[in-house]
Every structure is written in C-alpha cells, then in structure tokens.
Amino acid sequence: MKRIKGAALAACSNGQNPEKKEEITALCRVLSEMGIRVTVAEHLYAGDGVFSGTAKERADDLMKFYLDDTIDAIFDVSGGDIANEILGLLDYELISKSDKMFWGYSDLSTIINAIYTKTGKVSSLYQIKNLIWADGERQRKRFGEFLAREGAVEETSLYAPCYDFVQGNHMEGVVIGGNVRCFLKLAGTPYFPEVSGKILLLEALGGGTAQITTYFSQLEQMGVFEKTAGIILGTFTNLEQAENKKVVFELLKPHIKNTLPVAKTQEIGHGSDAKAIRIGAYHMIKVI
Secondary structure (H helix, E strand, O other): OOOOOEEEEEOOOOOEOHHHHHHHHHHHHHHHHOOOEEEEOOOOEOOEOOEOOOHHHHHHHHHHHHHOOOOOEEEEOOOOOOHHHHHHHOOHHHHHHOOOEEEEOHHHHHHHHHHHHHHOOOEEEOOHHHHOOOOHHHHHHHHHHHHHOOOOOOOOHHHOOOOEEEEOOEEEEEEEEEEHHHHHHHOOOOOOOOOOOOEEEEEEOOOOHHHHHHHHHHHHHOOHHHHOOEEEEEEEHHHHHHOOOOHHHHHHHHHOOOOOOEEEOOOOOOOOOOOOEEEOOEEEEEOO
16 A cells, blocks of 8 residues: 555535535644645535536546546545545546545445446545544554554554454455445446455444345345355444444344354444454455
8 A cells, every 4th residue: 555645635525514524634644643644625615516626627626636647545525425426527547547545434445346346446435524533542552653654554543443243253355335324325237346256344323123134135136145255344433323233234144144154343444443454455354
C-alpha cells in the first residue's frame, strides 16, 4: 500500500451538510497534524437536496484525484444513496494503472466493489471521519500506527478486527461486499463482483428484521451463498440495538448451508470504533 503524504477528500454519494463544515475543517486539521496534505473536492457540500453536484461533476472530481500525482489516497467522506450514479462515468483503465487507494464505507460499497470488479484493485472499507468522531482518540492512534508503518497493513491495529466463528472455524479468499443494502444495488449490473470462492462481508446501519431478511433472501436467490467460501457479518447497527447481536446469524441461517463458514465481528461497520478491512484483498480467518 502506498505511503500517504497527500490525500483527497471526496463525496461521491450524498453531499456533506453545509452546516457541518467545521467537521471537515477538523478532519483536515487532524490529517495535517499527521503530516498529510489535504485536497478537498470541488463538489463536497450538498446544494440541491442531497446533491453536491451532478453525477458527471462528482465523477470528474474523483478522476482528477486519480490524475493528481500529489495525491496518494482518496478518502470519501460521504454516504447515503447516490454513489452508484457515477459508476458508468469512471475511467476504470486509469484507475487500474493507479497506485492510489480509495477509502470509504456505507454507500461507497458500490464504488469499492465496482473498482475491484473492473480493475482488480483493492480499496479500504473505512470512514476517515472516524478520526474525529466519538472514538477519535483511539482511531487516531490506530491510523497513526498505520502511517508509521508507511502503509503496511500487516499487524496494524487499524486492519485487525476480532472475529468469532458462529459456524465453521476457517475461511480464506478475497473479500468482497460491504454494506448489504448498497452492495445489492450492483445486482444485475456489470459492477457486481464474481462471488465464487470469495469471502462475503455484510454489514448494515439501518434495517430491522424484515429488511435484513429481505437482503439475505435476495442474496440466496441470486445464488451468492452457494458460491462463497465464507461470510463475515459486521455490525448491523439498528437491528442489534433493537434486538441482540446473535439475531443477525439467526436471520441468515435459513438461507445458507450449515457447512458454510460464518464469522461475526463487532469491529467492521458503521460504529465510530470500527476498524478497516481491504475489499479485493486475500484474507484468511481461522480459530486460533
């Protein structure tokens, strides 16, 4: 992974609320204190509803960052609903030749998986604003350790979530997926990744029992669970707050074989304490 000296802040999904400009200012300050030069996208803040710009304008912002030699990493600070609007406007050939990593979470699962599908490149499922949110002190320590190792991810706490197996005891393969609602937007499109032999990561912010059941049903009906090498369940924030952490696996169970390995973690997802995971990279998880 490339050492980060310069970084860009993008908003490929819903634009940032203009009333929260101080949040972006605080993030820029923290990154600067870590020795990272920050460039902010032209279309970052929402103007017309949730839109910070047209699909083309947001796509152009992103591609400009891939072309800029002073930028080593692209942190998307957005989330919401509209990231998939730009998928057909990106230059995947240019992205494939770049050594920059794209970072984002939630609705950016669409772009992260599209990048992997079209280029084979790895992205980080992580919200960089974690550095200034409720668990900011701990997150800054993790990120600082990652920077100190000059972009190496091995054995850095930022990329070391804890797992508990709820079915099986071992899985290995390239990780795909992310936010389940947003990942499913790619179904039937050229951007949906090949699932055979892959580890499928699923997490969610919203959604109760009915909604999560719907998502799992769709994945089963698409034949995804038949082909994957394993499933990682991250946090399902609203569901777990209303029910308990075990209910997610109970909802998944009727849709998978009892031989498919499933691991649960509370350290990947929408929590401000969440760690990062590389989508498109090989992982091996086993009971120690």
